[in-house]
Amino acid sequence: MPGLTAKSPIVSHTIRLSGPIEQGDADKLRVILARLRTTSPPMPNRPLATIELSSAGGDVYEGLKIGYLLREYSVASVVRAKDLCLSACALAFLGGTSSRSGPTFVPSRSIEIGGQVGFHNFFLNTDSDQIPAARSSREGMATGFNIGRGGASALVRYAATMGIDTSFIARLLGRPTEQWEYIDVAQTFMTLQVCPIGLERSQPPPATLAANICNNATAGFSPATPLQARQFTPRDGKRHLLEHVQQNIETFSMKGPLVGQLRAVLATRDDQLIDAVYNDLRSAGIALPEPLGAFFMVTGYSAGAYGLDCHVTLSRDNPDRFDVVLQGPEGPVKLFQTPPPACPGLFLHDKDDMLNPRRR
Structure with missing residues (x-):
């Protein structure tokens, strides 16, 4: 029609990588991805393609190269229900990315329930032609040590680039090569943003959902139980939080008319005024949870003399939608752990919940 331009169709590309990961695989994949980017550029905030991974592993450095390619070209990674992705394949899987906004990358790593992704410590293939022959046992030990040190350094650097907690890699490096760690319980899904x-x-x-959300947000503190979750009506929850803001008014650096409004609202029982001031404070950047439905306060988090309260709101309609704010003695505290952007509902689970049991 005159004056209208047809939109480009949304093209969804799927690449499947299966079999042993060998040297040269990353170069082959780069050719495919470069061609895709040229012929059908990705839509904004969408991955260029999705790669299905099914491999028992292979060359660890090649796995890292593939992971870096997935990040560079914004390719989402997925392991299907009947597939295995182990060792070098699991490392490549961590490169899954949906989009990039400036220097920020949005991860996109998914596992269909039943699919298995497993990690273990790398080992040195002594039969490899790339390892130079040692003239003495001392020289052989030094060569092996240097290769191992280089491999460990590469893994830590890769984890940092992919936004993975480097303690996960440190844990792998401290284990025997035959000991595996799978993405199975909720905590591992959250740690690896899967x-x-x-x-x-x-x-x-x-109350259980509220406790789970707070326990995940305060990762590292002793977990609370549902009995420590106190429910408020939306009105009482807002009033309680506004009282907390007033008690810490200097910490919140509040100035101007909002200070007077806050004082006035706490002296009245006008629900509309409470709503208005609560929303104004949120708009001004004060850390208050979005009023989605029921309010909960979960208590009992402490480290020595330092204590935290956790405030949660739960949506009435969408179980994956919630908001959480941590309050310390001197004001708001940043969450110690955040859920994957694409699946915040993981926070609704206890960290030890078995989400994806290993196949027998």
Whole structure:
């Protein structure tokens, strides 16, 4: 029609990588991705393609190269329900990326329930032609040590680039090569920012959900129980949080008319005024949870004399939608752990929940 330009169709590309990961595979993949980027550039905030991974592993450095390519070209990674992705394949999987905004990359790593992704410490293939022959046992030990040190350094650098907690890699490096760690429990999904596909939902009580969210947000503190979750009505929850803001008004660096409004609202029982001031404070950048539905305060988090309260709101309609704010003695505290952007519902699980059992 005159004056209208047809939009480009949304093209979804799928690449499948299967079999042993060998030297040269990353170069082959680069050719494919470069061609895709030229012939069908990705839509904004969408991956160029999705790569399905099915491999028992192979060359660890080649796995890292593939992971870096997935990051460079914004390729999402997925392991299907009947597939295995182990060792070097699992490392490549961590490169899955959906998009890039400036220097920030958005990860996109998914596992269909039943698919298996497993990590272990790397080992030196002594039969490799790339390892120079040693003239003495001392020289052989020195060569092996240098190769191992280089491999460990490469893994730590890779984890940092992919936004993975380097303590995960440190844990792998301290284990025997035959000891495996799989992406199976909720905590591992969260640590590696991986989303499960096809996960059956349970319906625990709201207090349990609130405790789980807070326990995940305060990772490292002793977990609270649902008995430590106190529920408020939306009105009482807002009033309680506004009282907390007033008590810490200097920490929040509040100035101007909002200070007077806050003082006035706490002296009245006008629900509309409470709503208005609460929303104004949120708009001004004060750390208050979005009023989605029921309010909960979960207590009992402490490290020595330092204590935290966790405030949660739960959506009435969308179980994956919630907001959480941590409050310390001197004001708001940054979350110690955040859920994967694409699957925040992982926070609704206890960290030890088995989401993806290993196949027998």
